[in-house]
Amino acid sequence: MAAKYHYDKTVETLSHNELKALQWAKLEPLLHHVYKTNDFYRRHWDAAGVDLSKVTSFEAFSSLIPTVEKADFLADQTAHPPQGTRLSNEIGPADRLEYYTTSGTSGQGSEIHIQTIRETAEMVKMYSYGFTWAGLKPGDLAVMTLPLTMMAGGRVEYDGGLGFGLTTLPIGNYEAKQKLSLIERFKPKVLYGSTTYFMHLAAVAETDVKESSIEVMLTGLEGGSIPYIERLEEVWGAKAFDRFGSAQMRSDHMFTCERGFGTVEEPGVLHNIDPYAILEVLNLESGQQVSNGEYGEIIITSLYHQDVPLIRCQMRDGGIFRSGSSCSCGREMDGLQVCSIGRTDDVKKIKGVNVYPQALDKTVFAITEVDEYVVRLTSSSSQADIATVTAMLKSEIDDSQGDRVRDQLVKDLHQNLGIHFEVIIGPVERSDYKTKRWIDERDR
Numbered sequence: 001m002a003a004k005y006h007y008d009k010t011v012e013t014l015s016h017n018e019l020k021a022l023q024w025a026k027l028e029p030l031l032h033h034v035y036k037t038n039d040f041y042r043r044h045w046d047a048a049g050v051d052l053s054k055v056t057s058f059e060a061f062s063s064l065i066p067t068v069e070k071a072d073f074l075a076d077q078t079a080h081p082p083q084g085t086r087l088s089n090e091i092g093p094a095d096r097l098e099y100y101t102t103s104g105t106s107g108q109g110s111e112i113h114i115q116t117i118r119e120t121a122e123m124v125k126m127y128s129y130g131f132t133w134a135g136l137k138p139g140d141l142a143v144m145t146l147p148l149t150m151m152a153g154g155r156v157e158y159d160g161g162l163g164f165g166l167t168t169l170p171i172g173n174y175e176a177k178q179k180l181s182l183i184e185r186f187k188p189k190v191l192y193g194s195t196t197y198f199m200h201l202a203a204v205a206e207t208d209v210k211e212s213s214i215e216v217m218l219t220g221l222e223g224g225s226i227p228y229i230e231r232l233e234e235v236w237g238a239k240a241f242d243r244f245g246s247a248q249m250r251s252d253h254m255f256t257c258e259r260g261f262g263t264v265e266e267p268g269v270l271h272n273i274d275p276y277a278i279l280e281v282l283n284l285e286s287g288q289q290v291s292n293g294e295y296g297e298i299i300i301t302s303l304y305h306q307d308v309p310l311i312r313c314q315m316r317d318g319g320i321f322r323s324g325s326s327c328s329c330g331r332e333m334d335g336l337q338v339c340s341i342g343r344t345d346d347v348k349k350i351k352g353v354n355v356y357p358q359a360l361d362k363t364v365f366a367i368t369e370v371d372e373y374v375v376r377l378t379s380s381s382s383q384a385d386i387a388t389v390t391a392m393l394k395s396e397i398d399d400s401q402g403d404r405v406r407d408q409l410v411k412d413l414h415q416n417l418g419i420h421f422e423v424i425i426g427p428v429e430r431s432d433y434k435t436k437r438w439i440d441e442r443d444r
Contacts, residue, residue: 003329004258007132011275016324016332019274024058026303027278031055031065034309039085040076041311044068062280062289067299067314073111073248083112088307091116095307100152102247113152114308115250122304123156123251124163126273130255131164134216134241136190138165142218143183145193145201147172152247153221157192160251166190176204187213191238195219195229196372196435202235203371203395203430210237218243220252222435223358226339228365229261242338244270248313249300253277254336257329261338269327271335276304279334280312281321284344292323297344298336318344348438350377351385351419357438363416364389369397369405372428375421377440385442387421389413392428 006012014022031052034041045052048066055061076084083099091097095116102111115123136142142161146154148170161168169186171179172193180201183191191198191214198217202209214236219229220243229240241260245252254270262268272279280299281290290296298317302310320340324332339358348355364373371394378386391409393402402425413421 003331005132005135007129012331014332019332022275023278023303030303030306033306034311037088037090038309041309065312067312069314070111077112083114086308087114091307100247100250101150111247113247113250115305116307119305119307120159122276124160126251126253126276127160128164129273130243131166133255133257134218136166136216140166140190141186141188142166142190142192143169143171143188145172145179145191145197152250156251161192176201180205183212189213190216190218192218194221195224196222198236199232200430209235214238216241223342224339225358225362225365226261226264226267227362231365231368242270244341246315248310249302256338257327257331259329268338269322269335270338271331271333274333277302290321292321292326295320316344317341350387353419355417359417363412364391367405367408369393369401372430373437374428375438377442379442387419388424389421390424390426390428393425
């Protein structure tokens, strides 16, 4: 499938080598600018003995420039409250700033991330690629189902939509039934928010959402298997397009092309917007860049944040790397395979077996009667692991099917994951933001 839509055809038809040259032309002066103007990175690099005169290639950049991560940002905030020292000393008192916080659900505390209006303007250009590839045009009507709060999720997507020219209605702070009422009233083309929440809206709707005006779903914020996405598309009668970003980046910077999620046999690709961000995907043991089709940890560098930089941020997320031109759309931007992204520290050790949440997702949602699920890990009196899946059936499925679905799940989970799960058919609480499917209450 050749590319059908272009936001910037000149960039999107560059060769892989030309894209790398473009990145380097931005990166090299950026490093020197950051060292000169940013206290945080200057201290960090001096402590690692960095000599920028030796950073003359991407290989040297990866080997000589140390990574940063959440713990570094939190330590900086603690030492220099409230936001730390990551703001350029060139920012003036009249510069408008956008403040974002993280949820702090990891237990390490809430980070503060900031960007200037100059950086926000560049962010909009990245979103414009994703919107264009999804077949959208300025003036299209979208509803933003994420709440607008201090967190980046919701606000950056909303700003990206407005900057591109979408007429974006901020309905995220309303209850689900009111959101559905507003969708019926304003008849938007685009549903814009988090992946699993779209299924929740369909589940609580009193009418068939396939009959609604929605043609495009812009998913994101959380993982999901391709079978789950196929069900979501069937329920809404709309095509789904995905995105990936982070609060640290203060934006999404990877988007699916016209192919969307693709198929189980040929998954789609989240294309990194290479002129604005450098994507490294590194082997967890060697620290070297992985090859096409291999799994590794995601390291991100922003090429447009000069006022509040992000240089080699270790995301603690991993995914399957897809090199330029690996997608049938022909674009040579690097990226990640859809539905392959998850926390590198998210693997669950259950009964001595490594269980990956993505694998459990794929197994559960392959059973079409299941609407949502949650896993609870507990300990027996002898300290053995007990893994219990509570699966909620779709509203239209008769309760009499519960025993059959439960038995099928027990069989499939054991066959695919190698351990026994207790399975309960029952209600599951839903979230307006990210779905939390794992609860670990083991005595350890």
